[in-house]
Amino acid sequence: MSNKKKIAESAISRLSLYLRILEDMVEEGEPTVSSQTMASQSGTTAAQVRKDLSLFGSFGRRGLGYSSTDLVSRIRQILGLNRRWKIAVIGMGRIGSALVEHKGFFDRGFDIVALFDTSDFKVGSNVHGLKVHHVNDMRALVQDKNIEIVVLTVPVEAVTDVTDLINDSGVRGILNWTPARLAVSQSIEVKNVNMVMELEALSFKLSQS
Amino acid sequence: MSNKKKIAESAISRLSLYLRILEDMVEEGEPTVSSQTMASQSGTTAAQVRKDLSLFGSFGRRGLGYSSTDLVSRIRQILGLNRRWKIAVIGMGRIGSALVEHKGFFDRGFDIVALFDTSDFKVGSNVHGLKVHHVNDMRALVQDKNIEIVVLTVPVEAVTDVTDLINDSGVRGILNWTPARLAVSQSIEVKNVNMVMELEALSFKLSQS
Structure with a gap:
């Protein structure tokens, strides 16, 4: 079993959860979101959120948080949800x-x-x-x-x-x-x-x- | 969310999986099992298996592996399955x-x-x-x-x-x-x-x- 697969198994279900939280935020008109907010809503730590997202490239800027809409579309892409x-x-x-x-x-x-x-x-x-x-x-x-x-x-x-x-x-x-x-x-x-x-x-x- | 909880979320579903693998081994009459065998059957690494089990105390002996029946009963206890x-x-x-x-x-x-x-x-x-x-x-x-x-x-x-x-x-x-x-x-x-x-x-x- 490759290391790549091992990362995926646990991080992917968290990404699915982050996606749901972010979509709620976009719906509520929140333009940005911090890793801390995502962590508290998903029952994990801010460090874990940043680590999960960094596995798939660099998102967000220190002190500014993440753009909610950008992050939604990136996670959808990662999860293969940008298609039917x-x-x-x-x-x-x-x-x-x-x-x-x-x-x-x-x-x-x-x-x-x-x-x-x-x-x-x-x-x-x-x-x-x-x-x-x-x-x-x-x-x-x-x-x-x-x-x-x-x-x-x-x-x-x-x-x-x-x-x-x-x-x-x-x-x-x-x-x-x-x-x-x-x-x-x-x-x-x-x-x-x-x-x-x-x-x-x-x-x-x-x-x- | 406490760190204790964070450990549990990901490790617990692996423990459930290890339990199923171990029960199969007991049924097949295998007295001992290595972390390597458990890892390959559960799609993770031997290091991950050892780390998961060590969260709940020390099991097994280096080079000898784990006793299948002992580990079954310990994991059942950890998961709260030693009762109805x-x-x-x-x-x-x-x-x-x-x-x-x-x-x-x-x-x-x-x-x-x-x-x-x-x-x-x-x-x-x-x-x-x-x-x-x-x-x-x-x-x-x-x-x-x-x-x-x-x-x-x-x-x-x-x-x-x-x-x-x-x-x-x-x-x-x-x-x-x-x-x-x-x-x-x-x-x-x-x-x-x-x-x-x-x-x-x-x-x-x-x-x-």
Whole structure:
């Protein structure tokens, strides 16, 4: 694992958080923002904020703070949010169908353009205006619609078969909502969502206090 | 924000990950594990692993590695997983009801003991064997069942009212699945789950490659 990757993992989620804080400031008409303000709103230190931003070039001027609008556009660029991404959701269970209706994805540049399932019962139906396709049609649809990211919410039993289809489809990234570790081609990036780990962070905090 | 808290935020999610790796090793009958092995399986460096573990005391012996079973039990203790937690889920929409059925919570010591909703249509119904109560009964049930953590999955419009009820209920922690920032009493710990930020981490990685 390269050092570059290691930096990214922890700093990137803070950048996402800074972006939200900065967008609020732009909306409130604040032209500049200090690292101290960003730190206190994001639960970190001013030194950490400056260090995170410096990883991606030099921003801001000592004593003057950062320009809110400049920083928003730079962070959007860093995070790859200065463009739109076509994504598919695989698995139309409760979580999959909840994700399809989540407005936040569209607002951030993620367009859900295809839905997949394995069940004959669901294939052919409509979820939030989109037709559900069989996973066997994934490769054709990924190519046809230029889908780069898939969100995986299938039951554990289906993971191995569906992962094979994903590997073969040409997608570049997977957001994995299943508890399984995926066996993917080296060229595919995986980000795991772990619902239990979120609770563990909370039980840690409560055990300390 | 204290320095203690800052250490925790990033190290804790790695500890959760180390725990999963170590449990796999115990299951496979591996008596000891090196920081190098843990690092390569968790996508970090051996130095980072040693540093994370040293935050919570001294483990392992140079050249001999760590005892897998000892480390499992120490990390479980650090994360507050050497006990069971009683939790409630508030909001019986798609995500709320999917969480109720998620076996992973029980396996990690989180017992879902109460469900809440605001809608007359849902209150009184059963989800996965548990009765859905009205949010107005939260305080009584939290006290009665010793609930310490609530998982919040209500629609954004309901957040303000429900947060007031939570503040008044005596719970200690909230896992917040809503996009809203919660106005909670200082004594309550909040952990935010942000579904869009997970996708941003992926778009960042894809933009780099």
